[in-house]
Amino acid sequence: MxxxxxxxxxxxxxxxxxxxxxxxxxxxxxxxxxxxxxxxxxxxxxxxxxxxxxxxxxxxxxxxxxxxxxxxxxxxxxxxxxxxxxxxxxxxxxxxxxxxxxxGCPSDRWDALGVELKPMKEKGDHLICGQVPWDASLSGVNYIEWLYKAIDKYGEHGRYRPHPLFDYKVSGVKRSIETTIEEALEQARYVVAYNSNSLVDGYINGCAPLPGGFSMINRMVDRQQWANNLAYAxxxxxxxxxxxxxxxxx
Incomplete structure (x- = not known):
């Protein structure tokens, strides 16, 4: 080969x-x-x-x-x-x-990471996490248009956290002032992002992910198996x- x-x-x-x-x-x-x-x-x-x-x-x-x-x-x-x-x-x-x-991966690699899957939250706001529009994962997506739609839907009771490399100014939503993503997640019950790794961070920390902003969140997902599979990626x-x-x- x-x-x-x-x-x-x-x-x-x-x-x-x-x-x-x-x-x-x-x-x-x-x-x-x-x-x-x-x-x-x-x-x-x-x-x-x-x-x-x-x-x-x-x-x-x-x-x-x-x-x-x-x-x-x-x-x-x-x-x-x-x-x-x-x-x-x-x-x-x-x-x-x-x-x-x-x-269907075993838990050995996830266990070795030493990262806790925190309980899913029942209270908190929507944390809208920004991305860089030129990221490869957003190829073919009008990201700014999607972002404003997400803010229209969730901004009234949410916060917007811009990407560290793209501090895009938006209106209609309170700006997250926390220094780290972990601090920002403490107040959140949901994480809204098109396909950012912040969705992964949020899910690990007990926040329901809203990928694409409008996906169903009440699907039956084995979160431990999801974590096991993630560790093998x-x-x-x-x-x-x-x-x-x-x-x-x-």
Whole structure:
């Protein structure tokens, strides 16, 4: 099986990609496209980020030939940008657009995270969490239009927390003044976001998630199983070999 791992010049990306290379025998680091059974990239296409154009072409070429592409990106719990942080690993895309091979997973990885699933809340307001419109997960979405619809629906009894990288000024809703997302979540019963990781933070902290702003929240969901599956969607740099084998059934 031929494996090509594509560096992109970003120090964090390349650290994680090189970690996978070191743990996958026979893999090759590349900066230009080469045909292979499996390609590995960090991130997907972002219209506003020129550096993402090449990785988008790698993904497209692999899919055109019906070959695998593993996409690494930011993780969900204990995420960050160092060797002890977790990074998502999936086939053909990120988040819900990719296959993380994580259905019906055991609890061992979640237990190892040492994160408590707090009881679901019965009181609190709606915390509307902002995102950056140029994020890959919002591709094709008129995010500002959606945001104002969410504020019209939930703003009267809610708070708006802008993304740290996009302090968009809105009206019709009180602004969250808390410093951290954890502090902001303390007063919330619901978290409203299009598809932000704040929905994950909120669900762990007992807040019902409203993805897309208007989804049903009373569905029967086994939250512990959801957490177990989530832990199998993310991996540390020193676990990238295991993640690769899971993606390729190797």
């Amino acid at each position: 031929s494996v090509r791992i594509y560096l992109d010049g970003n120090p964090v990306h390349d650290y994680v990609l090189k970690a996978m290379h070191e743990q996958v025998p026979g893999s090759k680091l590349c900066r230009e496209y080469e045909e292979s059974d499996v390609a590995v990239v960090f991130g997907v296409y972002k219209a506003a980020i020129k550096a993402s154009y090449f990785r988008a072409s790698v993904i497209a070429r692999q899919q055109l030939k019906d070959r695998k592409v593993i996409v690494i990106d930011s993780g969900y719990v204990k995420r960050g940008d160092d060797k002890d942080s977790y990074y998502s690993v999936g086939l053909d895309g990120i988040n819900g657009y990719g296959d993380h091979k994580n259905i 993310q991996w540390r740099p020193d676990e990238m070999g295991e993640a690769f084998r899971r993606m390729t059934n190797g």
